[in-house]
Amino acid sequence: MTDICGLTLKKLAERLAELGEKPSRAGIIFPAVYGELADSFDGLPLKQETLKTLNENFTFGRPECLQKLTSDAADKYLFRLADGNTIESVLMKHEFGYNVCVSTQVGCNMGCRFCASGRLKKVRDLTVSELVGQLMYIRRDIGQKLNGISIMGIGEPLENLANVLDFIDIAQYPRGFDIGLKHITLSTCGLVPKIYELADSAAPVNLAISLHAPEDGLRRTIMPSANKYPLAEIIRAARYYSEKNNRRITFEYVMLNGVNDSDDCAGKLSSLLSGFNCYVNIIRYNATGDSPFSCSPHERIMSFYDVLKKHGIGVTMRRELGASVNAACGQLRASSLVD
Numbered sequence: 111m112t113d114i115c116g117l118t119l120k121k122l123a124e125r126l127a128e129l130g131e132k133p134s135r136a137g138i139i140f141p142a143v144y145g146e147l148a149d150s151f152d153g154l155p156l157k158q159e160t161l162k163t164l165n166e167n168f169t170f171g172r173p174e175c176l177q178k179l180t181s182d183a184a185d186k187y188l189f190r191l192a193d194g195n196t197i198e199s200v201l202m203k204h205e206f207g208y209n210v211c212v213s214t215q216v217g218c219n220m221g222c223r224f225c226a227s228g229r230l231k232k233v234r235d236l237t238v239s240e241l242v243g244q245l246m247y248i249r250r251d252i253g254q255k256l257n258g259i260s261i262m263g264i265g266e267p268l269e270n271l272a273n274v275l276d277f278i279d280i281a282q283y284p285r286g287f288d289i290g291l292k293h294i295t296l297s298t299c300g301l302v303p304k305i306y307e308l309a310d311s312a313a314p315v316n317l318a319i320s321l322h323a324p325e326d327g328l329r330r331t332i333m334p335s336a337n338k339y340p341l342a343e344i345i346r347a348a349r350y351y352s353e354k355n356n357r358r359i360t361f362e363y364v365m366l367n368g369v370n371d372s373d374d375c376a377g378k379l380s381s382l383l384s385g386f387n388c389y390v391n392i393i394r395y396n397a398t399g400d401s402p403f404s405c406s407p408h409e410r411i412m413s414f415y416d417v418l419k420k421h422g423i424g425v426t427m428r429r430e431l432g433a434s435v436n437a438a439c440g441q442l443r444a445s446s447l448v449d
């Protein structure tokens with residue numbers, strides 16, 4: 111049996127051909143699965159024989175929702191996968207619409223020291239069906255169109271790039287989720303070769319890079335991945351991505367009190383990013399129970415912000431959504447892990 115929710119339109123057409131069916135039938139099945147969120151083939155305008163073949167060869171993968179925590183700004187969903195592993199997704203309720211933050215792996219091996227989400231080591235990559243299933247469940251739950259996707263839940267998405275690319279392909283399908291590339295943002299801690307691969311792919315989504323330090327020495331103390339990929343290489347790859355796809359790159363910078371939040375750090379960050387189509391997204395740190403870090407005071411954050419502005423660097427401060435349901439940045443699975 112093939113899980114139909116793991117197939118792009120092209121792969122579904124190929125699979126139908128293997129089964130002796132017309133590949134063009136994919137154009138009937140795909141809108142039913144992703145537009146109408148059908149969970150069976152019943153009622154499709156297809157011959158009985160074709161329906162029999164479909165029923166005998168395809169299943170509909172669905173994650174099971176174990177828990178949903180809600181707040182005005184964000185809802186957090188805990189899903190159980192077919193093998194018993196659990197993942198989390200967050201629905202963010204913006205003024206401009208609904209954005210879903212999806213997880214891409216069970217656990218994460220990147221080991222960023224400030225991150226509660228990555229405390230569980232990577233167990234495995236999510237399948238395409240498990241990626242798509244997060245969108246399907248949430249869209250069905252809220253009964254509304256989704257407006258954007260953040261690929262920045264648990265896991266390093268570029269370690270699971272092939273599946274993430276198929277997921278993006280499905281999410282874009284106009285008679286399904288219909289979410290364009292400009293409304294999809296992928297966040298990475300900076301896996302350089304994969305940044306080039308994504309840049310050259312058919313799905314150059316918005317790219318956010320977790321920087322969190324303006325120098326390699328400091329970055330290595332909070333992000334082990336910095337041992338492999340120095341900042342100079344990350345910036346070179348980011349420039350390539352930006353120029354190739356005419357995209358403004360976002361650099362994420364979490365404010366850790368007394369660690370990376372000095373005016374000196376802000377000055378060095380400005381030098382690193384000068385003359386580049388990018389902006390810095392300053393993130394207030396969400397301290398979790400046993401974290402060795404705390405968030406910088408408001409005045410320190412504003413001073414850091416001012417230094418960047420003075421140097422002509424575009425800078426925003428991420429609106430904090432979901433802290434009350436432990437759905438804010440770095441908090442995914444923190445609470446369920448300590449259960």
Ligand code: SF4
Binds near residue numbers: 218219
């Ligand atoms: S911040 Fe992202 S890449 Fe780093 S450990 Fe957490 S989930 Fe993994």
